[in-house]
Amino acid sequence: MNLRIPGPTPVPPEVAQAGAADMINHRGPEFAAMMNRTTAGVKHVYQTQHDVMTLSASGTGAMEAAVVNLVEPDEHVLVISIGEFGDRFINLVKTYGGRCTELKFEQGLAADMNKVEATLKAHPDIKTVLVTHNETSTGVTQPILPALAQYVHSIDGLLIVDAISSLSSVPVKTDEWDLDVVLSGSQKGWMTAPGLAFVSMSDRAWAKADRNKTPRFYFDLRRHQQSAATGQTPWTPAVSVWFQLDRALQIMLAEGIENIFARHRRLGRMTRDGVRAMGLTLLASEGVESDTVTAIRLPEGMDGGKLLNVAMENFHTVFAGGQGSLRGKIIRFGHLGYVNDKDIVAGLDALRGSLAKLGYKG
Secondary structure, three states: OOOOOOOOOOOOOOHHHHHOOOOOOOOHHHHHHHHHHHHHHHHHHHHHEEEEEEEEEEEEHHHHHHHHHHOOEEEEEEEEEEEEHHHHHHHHHHHOOOOEEEEEEOOOOOOOHHHHHHHHHHHHOOOEEEEEEEEEEOEEEEEOOOHHHHHHHOOOOOEEEEEOOOOHHHHHHHHOOOOOEEEOOOOOOOOOOOEEEEEEEOOOHHHHHHHOOOOOOOOOHHHHHHOOOOOOOOOOOOOHHHHHHHHHHHHHHHHHHHHHHHHHHHHHHHHHHHHHHHHEEEEOOOOEEEOOOOEEOOOOOOOOOHHHHHHHHHEEEEEOOOOOOOOOEEEEEOOOOOHHHHHHHHHHHHHHHHHHHHOOOO
């Protein structure tokens, strides 16, 4: 099966095999050594010297951890949303009692920095900003992170970035861009099964977390930081997934992070060029197309659900459907993590054949 969704992504055979290793004592020296290795590897990919905690959770768990540690009760925050996962930040902030100004942009567009600045000037009490870097629901990557971080810090604010589907596949320069909190998840570009989430914290972020009165327990990041100093986690870790991460990081570091970025750029272009050659259009506007997932507008009158079924049943290929208001109107073609030219060619062939079976003659 050619799994062309934006997560969970395919896992290399040797990584899958690593997860079948015999169980070990998660409070013993073997796990502590593995934790130290993987933390160093994750920090290298993050391009950071700051603390990075590994949680046994999904990407949404990382998002929730960011909110419960860094959004204070009744605090007024700004959430910049360009799709479904930006909206998830909105829901999390509201769930934990924060007050949210929602700055939403049309699906397929990136955020407009001028509108962000205008919103923050109109609400001078806002000191925390949450944003999605790569929006998998629309196939858009935000180009504004460096400028956004600079502006937020100019007003003594804090920036929280969901980089779940970008970090490890496309550049996210945590320290160079001065990003306070950056989130990612094992099931995306890390070539690992679902079950681990990563959260980096700057000194600025730790200072705010220590002041924050929002109750937290499992996702208390200070507990994770303090446990990590002893080579442990505060709660039982997903040991089998950790085995996989350990092996996946060896593969990633051997390839080289810049080579990984170059591969994703090339495969992203290949996918987009192939889609356009079929006469189809992208949801993402020109210049902000994601190199990890391509959102494809379907021909007028075509049912996206039917196309997904045809692709799976006839071409053994799994694409992702649209989410929310885009359900049935687009499909999403994932090209991140453990993926090569052959996978993209096969995916494009499956898409072309599925369209033909549904009567498309573009």
